[in-house]
Amino acid sequence: MPLTIELIATILFAIAIVHTFSVPVFARLANRNGPHAGLWHLLSEVEAVFGVWAFVLVIIFGLVVGAGDAVAYLDTRNFTEPAFVFAIMVVAASRPILELVGMIVRALSRILPLRAELSTFFVTMSFVPLAGSFITEPAAMTLAALLLRDAYFHKPEQVGFKYLTLGVLFVNISIGGVLTAYAAPPVLMVASTFGWDSAYMATHFGWRAAAAVVINAAVLTLICRKYLVSGEIGREPKASTVRTPAYVILIHLAVLIGIVLGAHHPVVFLGLLMMFIGYAHAYARYQDRLMIKEGLMVGFFLAGLVVLGGLQQWWLQDLLGGLSPIVLFWGSMALTAVTDNAALTYLGSLVEGTSELWRYMLVAGAVTGGGLTVIANAPNPAGFAILKGCFPDGAISPLKLLLSASVPTVVAAVFFLL
Secondary structure (H helix, E strand, O other), X not given: OOHXXXXXXXXXXXXXXXXXXXXXXXXXXXXXXXXXXXXXXXXXXXXXHHHHHHHHHHXXXXXXXXXHHHHHHHHHOOOHHHHXXXXXXXXXXXXXXXXXXXXXXXXXXXXXXXXXXXXXXXXXXXXXXXXXXXXXXXXXXXXXXXXXXXXXXXXXXXXXXXXXXXXXXXXXXXXXXXXXXXXXXXXXXXXXXXXXXXXXXXXXXXXXXXXXXXXXXXXXXXXXXXXXXXXXXXXXXXXXXXXXOHHHHHHHHHHHHHHHHOXXXXXXXXXXXXXXXXXXXXXXXXXOOOOHHHHHHHHHHHHHHHHHHOOOHHHHHHHHHOOOHHHHHHHHHHHHHHOOHHHHXXXXXXXXXXXXXXXXXXXXXXXHHHHOOOXXXXXXXXXXXXXXXXXXXXXXXXXXXXXXXXXXXXXXXXXXXX
């Protein structure tokens, strides 16, 4: 691969990162309804950022090297993850699945010796992210974001609460998926190479992640206790006028499990998705609008990240290989904020002659930093797509997200470094 293309790809990657932090500016321009409001609206869509700049890269690639080589490069990219996130997001966001999760959350909240307002919020911020270890992180993010949107983010004010909650959610989702070897993208990319199974993940990563998730959720609930109890924050989601039969919920759950089990095989999970869409339309009275548009936008974002990130190996791999384990942890955490943690761990897995401690620090740092930005962890764009309409100007400030995620990230770092 010519070095010229790699340099261009890195420059475009940097521009895309700056673009993500500039989204609120474009959103304000779009809301002025000027002659170019449509263009500003497109540029304000976080989910479109990396897809747009990936298109620019492909065009330049074709002009500099040739269209054949540009297509050949695209053919070498693995787009399974973007397609899977799209599929799991559509199914997990369906009304029957959301009703099932809501029932589980309420049942667990009744067990805790807390007021219902506090226990429900705590369970939403702890149990659902930890469930990501079994239903995958993208599914957990989708479900948690929908629960928050419907029950806690409905008022136009409370912006500070929303950012604090979003920061904890993103961090807890990123670390909550490491109890198994298949649910978190950065773990999945290296599990077979490093010889890690779910037993290894549970004993080396799982208990640390679970403790950090619970502490983050508990501290957030304590901080917001006054507002949750007073009713200023939180409400009962509107109940549907049509009761969903148990068999419909079970069919949706079976499809969700099938997609999770077929996560490595696009022909399987996309086939299940097509069947699901047909079934959902056949029983439309038990459905809300399927999140197909939002899922496609998130898939577009991740596909763009795959295209742009595939040409960053020339500097990232050498950088990772030259770091000591402790420095690697902090470096991996910081680099995750400006790359994708799955891409980062994959590149790290290509470094030869590494120790078990070095490998642990690579993955631990990557999952710890997965909540700092929208691009840090694959499920984050799904949360953005669902919750951005609850924030001023319909946009989430990447800088405020970074600040709100900093404290829960430190909590996670402490446990992974124990």
